[in-house]
Amino acid sequence: MTLLGIDTPRVTVSTTYHGVTVTEDYRWLEDATSEETKAWTAAQNAQTRAFLDSRPSYAAVRRRAEEIAKAESVSWGRGSYGLGFEGPRRAGAAYVVLRHEPPKQQPVLVALADLDDVSGARVVVDPNSIDETGVTTIDWFVPSPDGELVAVSLSSHGSEEGTLHLYSIASGEAVDISIPRVQGGTAGGSLAWAGDSSGFWYTRGPAPGERRPEDLAFFQEVWHHALGEPLDRDRCDQPGPLADPRIVEHFLEASSDGRWVMDRTQKGDGGEWQVFVRPQDGGHWWQVADISDRCIWAVFGRDALYLLSRARSPRGEVLRLALSHGATVAETECVVSAAEITIEGLAATESRLWLLDVDGGPSGLRVCDPDGANLTGVDVPPVCAIESLGTLDAREVVYAIESFTRPRVWWRAADGAQPQPTALADMTPFDLSRYEVRREFATSADGAQVPMTLVTAPGARRDGSAAALLTGYGGFGVSLKPRFDLTRLLWLEQDGVLAVANLRGGGEYGEEWHRTGRLTAKQHVFDDFAACARRLIDLGVTSTERLAIIGGSNGGLLMGATLTQHPELARAVVALVPVMDMLRAELHPNGTFVAEELGTVQDPEQFEALLAYSPYHNVRDGIAYPATLLTGGEFDPRVDAYHPKKMAARLQAATAASQPILLRIESGGHGIGSPLDETITKLTDTYTFIFDQLGIGYRPA
Secondary structure, X not given: OOOOOOOOOOOOEEEEEOOEEEEEOOHHHHOOOOHHHHHHHHHHHHHHHHHHHOOOOHHHHHHHHHHHHOOOOEEEOOOOOOOOOOOOEEEOOEEEEEEEOOOOOOOEEEEEOEXXXXXXXXXXXXXXXXXXXXXXXXXXXXXXXXXXXXXEEEEEOOOOOEEEEEEEOOOOOEEEEEXXXXXXXXXEOOEEEOOOOOEEEEEEOOOEOOEOHHHOOOOOEEEEEEOOOOHXXXXXXXXXXOOOHHHEEEEEEEOOOOOEEEEEEEEOOOOOEEEEEEEOOOOOOEEEEOHHHOEXXXXXXOOEEEEEEOOOOOOOEEEEEEOOOOOOXXXXXXXXXXXXXXXXXXXXXXXOEEEEEEOOXXXXXXXXXXXXXXXXXXXXXXXXXXXXXXXXXXXXXXXXEEEOOOOOEEEEEEOOOOOEEEEEEOEOOOOOOOOEEEEEEEEOOOOOEEEXXXXXXXXXXXXXXXXXXXXXXXXXXXXXXXXXXXXXHHHHOOOOEEEEEOOEOEOOOOHHHHHOOOHHHOHHHHHHHHHHHHHHHHOOOOOHHHEEEEEEOHHHHHHHHHHHHOOOOOOEEEEEOOOOOOOOHHHOHHHHHHHHHHOOOOOHHHHHHHHHHOOHHHOOOOOOOOEEEEEEEOOOOOOOOHHHHXXXXXXXXXXXXXXXXXXXXXXXXXXXXXXXXXXXXXXXXXXXXXXXXXOOOOOOO
């Protein structure tokens, strides 16, 4: 059922998998270049725009979103890419770090003489000046050890297709050459400098003509560039043997003493890792750990490599390997044994080993000697997130702490000294500290206890009258931690309850928690989420008519599965850049990578599981589906826009309810690197839709 009567043609096609014939009507929407698809998408966008713009609260929500997002504020070390280490990096005697100051559209890279004094911050790379349209962003950056240069990957329009540029840290001028295809939306990208700053190892995707057209998004390689040399003199320096060269993802790191380079390679996105090391002064790569060793993380220490292994315990133990050419995980010693707490990451300095823990979502931090002795906890706030634990140099670590109600602050700790906050503290004129945070548990269908965190106004009633917004992710070993997100104020100041579910498939309780929510066990994730929704109702926090659910990417898949399996559970659903057709997802380049986590139709058992929950294939005619807003990006390298398009068409044709099924497709990507103005529009549309459907009479702040 549509609002304006958009005519969506049905073109029936069938595909047979393992003797099972699957029929669908909207495969034609997969061709984004056809005039029919373009016209249909434009009509859907116009319908959505007309609906949202006509809501009584739209203008007021837009004003408030702009007030919040464009307020005089500053945030440090939180880039647009949002993956991996995001913190300050030492550049010789100085530091470089990302700084975002609205109303600038994108974060800028600045240089600091001291982490305890930001008054002298100097801009090195400003994407807003490079591209005044605001669609160019910094993917990642790595300074040279001597502090002269910084390597920066820049991409545009949400494509995540990064080109490497070298800038002088002193002058901000571009130097040497630029290198294309160092970063992509499938395999990402990284770089490691030589200890003498004479060159670097970097990731590189194939150029047209080097591979078949259908393979250009695959087969990432490691190359080496010597400063001052032309690009055609660069050489491939690929480690091996790789578990699957087609879907390999390389994560490069150099030791602080300039002796070694490490490549942690992941087979697709399923959490299966290999570790390779090579000397910088000649020689070749050798394999330290294979997939069966389950070493999910590795860092350099003094004359040693520390590996976080889950081979003997799903919650992890730390192994130490004395570094010499050819040394492997078989020669390691265990320095920190597994415990009840899950070890999520680690960092090593000359005389300390730092352990980042996760316990159902919130973080913890421990420190010990390099041999694991004197293991003690570090004081951190309750229900907080600790992120980007890493080394500044051989003797000092840095990490960020934030919570649902407290902004991010970067801390540093030198060997033998107590951790101290730096001047890199996010500043905002808005205060969320009055909101209350508490933990609850829901019982899933198989009895598993699933944690979730509730953020509420003080003294919130439990009579079922409150509006609640429930979110989750549940995949790829990703832990949903207590993040400070100022845009949530749009919801909280309307007395809405925010609930964040820590579902299986994530890493909140280690590898067992992850593996019981992936491949053929994915249904556990959806059961966990439904249990959390029911728990909110049973607690008297909210009611079905006052409940909205929201999730993006893999969390968007979660929204699709929830609305098809439990259409009665929530009043409104927002699925952001979601995966919806599980049978054809792997035909898209990034879908091949994520098949390591979600499964493949090539495997009969996995096909059966995929078909059983695939949201698009489980929409039923004549069911009263909840109000739904689906979004997508035409240039999304991670989730093709045909997923929300096909799902919107199917839901609009099938639903027996009068609630709207809306589609919003933009000329962007997955949301990574979005300009500030675009982010404001997304926020306005999302909350306007939710307020309208939950009957919230918006009160301007």
